[in-house]
Amino acid sequence: MKRVGSFVGDWWRLVIPYFKSEERWIAITLLVGAISLTFVAVGLEVLFNDWNRRFYDSLQNKDEAAFWREITIFSLLAAGFIAAGVARAIVSPYLRLRWRRWLTRQYLAHWLDGRGYYRIELQRTVDNADQRIAEDLRQLGEYTMTLLLGILGAVATLISFLFILWNLSGPLSLKPIGIDITIPGYMAWVALIYAVIGTFFANLVGRRLIPLNFQRQRYEANFRFSLVRVRENAEGIALYRGEEREAEVLNQRFADVFANGWQVLFTQAQLALYQVSYGQIAIIFPYIVTAPGFFSGALTLGVVMQTASAFGQVQGALSFFIDNYTYLAELRAVMDRLMGLQKASDAKPATSIEVAPEPGRSDLGAAGLTLGLPNGQALLADATFALPRGRSTLITGASGSGKSTLFRALAGIWPFGKGQVRVPAGARVLFLPQKPYIPIGTLRDAVKYPDEQSTASDAEIVSALEAVKLGHIAGRMDEVAHWTNILSGGEQQRLAVARALVFKPDWLFLDEATASLDEAMETAVYEALKQRLPAMTMVSIGHRPSLRQWHDRQIELRRGQGEVGRLVEA
Incomplete structure (x- = not known):
């Protein structure tokens, strides 16, 4: 019962926000419509x-007029059934x-808000966030509607046909076996007991599908991600002659998919064996029970067929969870993955770097800036410095000293640190x-990115290029x-600089932004x-001595192995 309560509670928290959203009225209208049609x-x-x-009685009685009347009634019922099915x-x-659509917008906003996507990738708190948004959100709605309408239909069917079956089956006396008890509506009780036993064993067999389905989504996404990496890094792999290594990685990824798929297949086969056996026994049972009455003349063929139909409907309604256990297991896995994404997106460090605009301030600076790595290693402690307007600054330091981390901190995206x-x-x-x-997108959009409000003309963009x-x-x-x-690494870096020329920033930070250029091209950039943006203040991070000539000031980030770094004016 605890697991059931947890399942329903988690499902409610994921589902109910849509029906309280700005789309609630049309959502509720459609939901009521779907339930009504059920x-x-x-x-x-x-x-x-x-x-x-009535139809089988007309056949048994060889009543031709009744037969054709029932055919006409069937045609009307079938037309209504078809119309309802289409609706x-x-x-x-x-x-x-x-x-x-609503869930995708919400999850995308939540994932992107506060750069949650960036923290997730840095910390690897959850895998394949893209797949969870693209696939799991679709499956949440699909499985929810299938199961919700199925449950409501099963309850309505149970109530309707249990009454019919109760009246048709009549009482059963146990006197022939020496027990002075009469069971009213005995076939209704038989159907109930049969379904309860069946549900217990279905849960026993099928509950292993929940973790297996969770892992299946993960392995499939990892395999797709590895394929995309090969596609996006085709040239590098070709130059390194890395095909054999990539094939090994891809085959290893698919080996996980195959192993998991075999486990899912084996478990589903066990569940299917049980479900099919359970269903086949339920088909013949009502005929066996009503056969004595039919052959003795106490029951007509119509009553036998109606009883068998009613028993099948009751048994089917009571067996809803048996027949849909796979859906339930997959829904549980989907819910776990979506809640994991929500939790990872919400998880924020206890401390943060505050980046705030300050009226009347002329320079850009930091105070009490402390930086660390995701593993807790300290890079910089309580640093205070200023980058005066109009003075271009070059930040240098050994590889791995933390220069790029400082760059990210000044941009306000580095989550591991504190200060202002x-x-x-x-x-x-x-x-x-x-x-x-x-x-x-278009080349125009690529140059203007991310300034959607840019009014730069095509002539300005061409001039920048x-x-x-x-x-x-x-x-x-x-x-x-x-x-x-399409573009080489150097061309991509030059396009980014063209973007700066169009954007016309007051402050431009470059983190090895010309590292793929030769010195002549770097000089041109x-x-x-300098010529086109004379009022701009430039801060560059780089190793090349040739960069020194373009800057008025140099700061070195010095940090030994395992030590806390410090900023030193060169």
Whole structure:
């Protein structure tokens, strides 16, 4: 019971927000419509059950007029059943589609808010967040509607047909076996006991599917991710002749998928063996029970068929959890994965680096800045420094000393640390990492990114591209492409600099942003920045001595192995 309560509680917390959202009225209307159509279907089944008795009685009595009358009635019932079926095929899927759209927006906002996606990737608190949003949200709505409508239909069927079966089966006397007891509506009791026993054993067999389905989603996502990595790094793998190694990794990933798939298959086969055996016994049982009465003439063929139909409906309703155990197991796994994503997105460090605009401030600086790695290792402790407006600063240091971490902290995205970063109010600040991000889209959008409000004209964009020696692609402004796969590493870095020329920041931070350029091209890029953005304050992180000439000041981040770093004016 504790597991059932936990399941229902977790399900409620995941499901109910949509029905309280801004879409609640249309969501509730569609839900009520789907439930109503489910009850209509049950009502039609009751009418079909009664029709069975009359139809088979007409056959037994060789009453041709009654036969054709029942055929006409069947046609009307069938038309209603078809109409209800078509309506159900529209209403429930449409509700699921709208629900998925709302959930996707909410989860995307939650995942992106406060850079939760960044923390998750740094800490690896959950795997494959993208797959959880793309697949698990779809399955949440799909399994929920299937099971919810199934349960309501089963309850309505049970109530309707239990009354019919109770009346049809009559009392059963146990006097022939020496027990002076009469059981009223005995077949209803038999169906109930049969279903309870069946549900117990189905749970015993099928509960192993819950962890297996959880792992299946993980292994499938890992395999897809590895395939995508090969596709996105095709050139590097080809140059390294890494095909054999990649094949080994991919086959190992799929080995996990296969091993898990075999375990799922074996468990489902065991469950299927039990479910099919259970169902087949239930088919023949009512005929065995009613056969003596039929052969003695006490029951008509119509009553036998109606009793068998009613028993099947009651047994089917009571066996809902047996027949849908796989769905329940998969829904449990989906819920666990979504709650894991929610928890990881909500998890924030106890301390944080505060980045705040300050009215009247002219320089950009940090106070009490402490930085660490995800494993707790300290990089910088209680550092205070200023980056004056108009004085370009070069930050240097040994590889691994923490320069890029400092860059991320000043950008406000590094979650492991504390202190304050003060920025002049209203200042336009842009950060260029070593590996630029270029969205899939037009070249125009790639240069303007992320400034959606940019009013830069095509002429300005072309001029910026020409300034960084990318004039040869300026004619492809409207071409939609995956530019990361088209441009070389150096071209991508130059496109990022063109982005800065269009954005016109007050403060520009470059973290090895020209590392893929030769010195001549690096010189051309820095000259373009200096000439076109004379009022900009530039802060660069890099190793090359050639960078020194473009900066007025140099700060070195010194940190020995296992030590806490310190900033030293060079």
